[in-house]
Amino acid sequence: MRAIVCRELGLLSALRLEEVAEPCLGPGQIRIGIKAAGINFPDILTVEGSYQHKPPLPFIVGFEIAGEVLEVADDVKNFEIGDRVIAGIRPGGFAEQAVVDASAVQHTPKRFDDITAAAFRVTYFTAYHCLFQRGRLKPGEWVLINGATGGVGLAAVEIAKLHGAKIIGTGGDDGKLEIVKQYGANHVINYEKGSFRDQVKEITGGCGVNLVYDPVGGNVFDQSLRCLTWHGRLVVVGFTSGRIPKMSLNYALIKGLSIIGCRAGEAYRNDPESGDRELQELLELAEAGKLHPFVSHVVPLERAVDGM
Incomplete structure (x- = not known):
């Protein structure tokens, strides 16, 4: 073969x-x-x-x-x-x-x-597990979804919207951010155009967001810390920016923040019963027509490297 x-x-x-x-x-x-x-x-x-x-x-x-x-x-x-x-x-x-x-x-x-x-299993399971099992997202809460123009980000937007969250999606491409809006984001911000802390505070009436979902890391993580409300939670999903950030823990102490790691695949392997339950919930949403994995390009096997 x-x-x-x-x-x-x-x-x-x-x-x-x-x-x-x-x-x-x-x-x-x-x-x-x-x-x-x-x-x-x-x-x-x-x-x-x-x-x-x-x-x-x-x-x-x-x-x-x-x-x-x-x-x-x-x-x-x-x-x-x-x-x-x-x-x-x-x-x-x-x-x-x-x-x-x-x-x-x-x-x-x-x-x-x-x-x-x-295009379904990896992105949607990661988003579901990190938003709910780790991030404890509740209906009506504000969530800042970084990298919303990427696979795990866009999946998180669609799932969070289904569960009644208020969503701010960030990304680095205005055209792709239009798709993020179509998937349910209430607001979008291009983080390549400068600091977004003040925009997030204005959108949330000065309070900040309850949850940050961050697969980006780097400067986006640094800014996101300042976007959290009292007792806010930040879920670390990955570091697509290429820089693993460092933080001063005094800020987490002062605002009562929770910094939460989320490795969805490893969580499934360590607790397959819970993983099966989460995946089944996603499959039921998919069967009901409520999930729409986004496919940007299709290439034949021999051109897989071009797709990557």
């Missing part, structure tokens, strides 16, 4: 499309014919060697797939050949086939085609 293979950590240009052996099926596993694979920021970090999960070399790139069941192990009972499915994989998604533990596979929501389905 064909696959995008990483044989050395570093530049994406080192990735190659190769012919590799089909993976073997083991007990409790499902063989999936991959129709589409999602491209996520951790894919890039993994190739660079800067992600927390470091698979041994060589490896097939890709964390998220959608496709069709080709084969099931004898002890797998909930899936049949021909079922449309989505799955998380660590890694191995940029290929024509994958073998995945049945526990990491779900039936594809009927409203999603394969391309849409491949």
Whole structure:
């Protein structure tokens, strides 16, 4: 089968499309014919060697797939050949086939085609877990969603809106921020145009936001600390800016702030029962037509590096 293979950590240009052996099926596993694979920021970090999960070399790139069941192990009972499915994989998604533990596979929501389905699992589970399990977001609260123009940011906007939050979305591109508004943000701010603390305070009547959802880090994190109200919470989702910020803890003490780390995938692996429950809630929302994964570009397997 064909696959995008990483044989050395570093530049994406080192990735190659190769012919590799089909993976073997083991007990409790499902063989999936991959129709589409999602491209996520951790894919890039993994190739660079800067992600927390470091698979041994060589490896097939890709964390998220959608496709069709080709084969099931004898002890797998909930899936049949021909079922449309989505799955998380660590890694191995940029290929024509994958073998995945049945526990990491779900039936594809009927409203999603394969391309849409491949953009669902990572971004929406991350957003859901970080907003509610970690961030404890409540209806009527103000939430500042940084990087709202990215995958986990836009998913967070849509989910937060469904749960009755008031949303300020930030990003660095005015055109993309128009899409953020379409997904439910009450206000949007381009953080490339200067400090946004005063804008956030004005929007919230001088109070600040209850929750910050931050996958960006860097200067955006620094400013976001000053946007929180008394007893505000800041959920650290990632550092797409490239700078891991540092903070003076006296500010957290003075305002009674909570700084909360959120690693959604690892949380699922450590508490699969809770993870399954959260994912099931998302699948029900998807089946009801309330979630709309955004797909900006589609490229064939041989051009996966261009998509990254």
